[in-house]
Amino acid sequence: MDDEKIIELFFARSEQGISELAGKYGTLCKNYSYNIVGNSEDAEECVNDAYLGVWNSIPPQKPNPLKAFLLKILRNISVNKYKANKAKKRSSAYTASLEELEGAVCGQENVEAYVENRELALAIEGFLAKLSRENRVIFMRRYWFAEPLEQISCRVGLTENAVAVRLARLREKMKKYFAERGISI
Amino acid sequence: MKAEKISEALGEIDEKYIEEAEDYKRSRKSVVLAHIGKLAACLVLIFGIIFSGRFAYYLAQAPGAFTMLDTHKKQSLGGALGSHKPSMPPTYWDKALYAKVYGKKGVYKPNESFELCFELGMAKELGAGDLVINIGSGDFTAESTFGEIEDGALTIEDFTTENYSKEAPLCFKIVFTPEFAEEWARGKVTLSFDFKFDDVEKFVSAADEYMSQFPSAYPDWKETYLEQNVLRLASESFDYACDGVELWVAEYGDVLLEKMLINHYNTWRINKSDFMRVYYEYLYRDNVFASITSYKEEDQTFEFEYISKNIRYEKKGFVSDDKIWALYEEIDDMTEGFERPPELAEKQMEMAHLLLEYMLETGVITRAEYETELVWLSEVSSVGNMQAAYPGKMGDYANNFSKYIYTHKDK
Numbered sequence: 193m194d195d196e197k198i199i200e201l202f203f204a205r206s207e208q209g210i211s212e213l214a215g216k217y218g219t220l221c222k223n224y225s226y227n228i229v230g231n232s233e234d235a236e237e238c239v240n241d242a243y244l245g246v247w248n249s250i251p252p253q254k255p256n257p258l259k260a261f262l263l264k265i266l267r268n269i270s271v272n273k274y275k276a277n278k279a280k281k282r283s284s285a286y287t288a289s290l291e292e293l294e295g296a297v298c299g300q301e302n303v304e305a306y307v308e309n310r311e312l313a314l315a316i317e318g319f320l321a322k323l324s325r326e327n328r329v330i331f332m333r334r335y336w337f338a339e340p341l342e343q344i345s346c347r348v349g350l351t352e353n354a355v356a357v358r359l360a361r362l363r364e365k366m367k368k369y370f371a372e373r374g375i376s377i
Numbered sequence: 378m379k380a381e382k383i384s385e386a387l388g389e390i391d392e393k394y395i396e397e398a399e400d401y402k403r404s405r406k407s408v409v410l411a412h413i414g415k416l417a418a419c420l421v422l423i424f425g426i427i428f429s430g431r432f433a434y435y436l437a438q439a440p441g442a443f444t445m446l447d448t449h450k451k452q453s454l455g456g457a458l459g460s461h462k463p464s465m466p467p468t469y470w471d472k473a474l475y476a477k478v479y480g481k482k483g484v485y486k487p488n489e490s491f492e493l494c495f496e497l498g499m500a501k502e503l504g505a506g507d508l509v510i511n512i513g514s515g516d517f518t519a520e521s522t523f524g525e526i527e528d529g530a531l532t533i534e535d536f537t538t539e540n541y542s543k544e545a546p547l548c549f550k551i552v553f554t555p556e557f558a559e560e561w562a563r564g565k566v567t568l569s570f571d572f573k574f575d576d577v578e579k580f581v582s583a584a585d586e587y588m589s590q591f592p593s594a595y596p597d598w599k600e601t602y603l604e605q606n607v608l609r610l611a612s613e614s615f616d617y618a619c620d621g622v623e624l625w626v627a628e629y630g631d632v633l634l635e636k637m638l639i640n641h642y643n644t645w646r647i648n649k650s651d652f653m654r655v656y657y658e659y660l661y662r663d664n665v666f667a668s669i670t671s672y673k674e675e676d677q678t679f680e681f682e683y684i685s686k687n688i689r690y691e692k693k694g695f696v697s698d699d700k701i702w703a704l705y706e707e708i709d710d711m712t713e714g715f716e717r718p719p720e721l722a723e724k725q726m727e728m729a730h731l732l733l734e735y736m737l738e739t740g741v742i743t744r745a746e747y748e749t750e751l752v753w754l755s756e757v758s759s760v761g762n763m764q765a766a767y768p769g770k771m772g773d774y775a776n777n778f779s780k781y782i783y784t785h786k787d788k
Contacts, residue, residue, distance in 0.1 A: 332398030
């Protein structure tokens, strides 16, 4: 079923919409959430919460594309779950991607946030826009999807090592990009 | 935690980036021909790659410019290569240039030669018959990773450039000095590539020194050298042309500017006076790359691009066939973007046929040669494959063609 019809079902408040959504994106969502939370049970829980999030958002929203909308909701839920898990010292691929990012930003530790999330998101978008498509995908797969290097390398057809090197350069570039714009985190 | 903040911000970015990353499927590797956007490039790909390496060869032959290493001896240090035992020294070895690899002496060979690419496994025949070569692009960041050593050759797998990135193998033939071999064998060496254009400086200073011995013969050796050598090489060395200068920056390091200039000159993008002017302006600075970079920063539209647009049309008279030029424009359009349309190879085949006809009509080749080439073309699915299948015979053909270009260049 195409996304438009799924959205129509949501608008009609038909629970079949959720089934269709799960049928179409369930595996993708579960894999994605797993990358962040690091275990199947939590991933499944996050995915179900994400479906609920979509159910609550549509209507009034009519997202296009639906997949990205769903993934975005799922990411937020999964990240929150991750944080809760982190308190219990459970790690995941997301931990690794976060650790990588840690060195990619300049600024002072343990100080108040200098920039708001949205502002930072805009800066990141600006940075992403400057990248090649492939680099952007690599960056996103790693830091948005928290995907392991191995999977990224399969997706983009590079070796794992090449992806790692490229990510290192991207982090360096991002650091420079932020520094040039006086963005301190 | 800073990273968490970034990660949170990432959660708010535009969905288009998410969609892009989610839907991304890697496109096929660029077919070598797909890189070619200019007529000259088409010509070169059809006939000219055979010449590649010649420039390097001449440079290597320049007085005192480069020290050629005893590769036979060095290659016998097979232990340094672990399980990869080097085969017999490859035929192209004498054309290799001298470079520094992580402060150690090494040799690299520009990868423009099809034969070389093929030999090093950078170009290969796919099942379907397309020739694939990965070509580097963009500003040079050479601290790349690399793949396995095969027969003593390292293939760097990845180049990242300022504006985009792609796979860009650059083959390095590492010459293992005993010390280096030892370090390598112990796994203590992390290779990284250090191009500081030492060789350009070395080349210039060596040439300077050489010429200074004959002050009366070479009152102004640079002009003389340029006139007698560089321009000669320009006429004789063909290379595939690229849309921008970046490729040259990326791939050739020490000879980049010369190659770039020569390429632009050969492909009618710049005229002789521009060639000379830019050559002087940049080549003899201390750091060629820095000069180019700074120039580019000052003016985003690199001068060559401007020049090329203006010169290209003025010079196209050397081929007067309208059909060829129409096709050239079509191919040119197809190669504007990063993605190459699938019909490009077909158009390039068409171009190959048109050129063959044109060369026949203008007496560059005989009917017999023409028919032979036609047979070859009919047996392959792409122009690149023709070279793969008939590399030896294509060499003579390319020679004829280069003479043709040269003869008509200044008319």
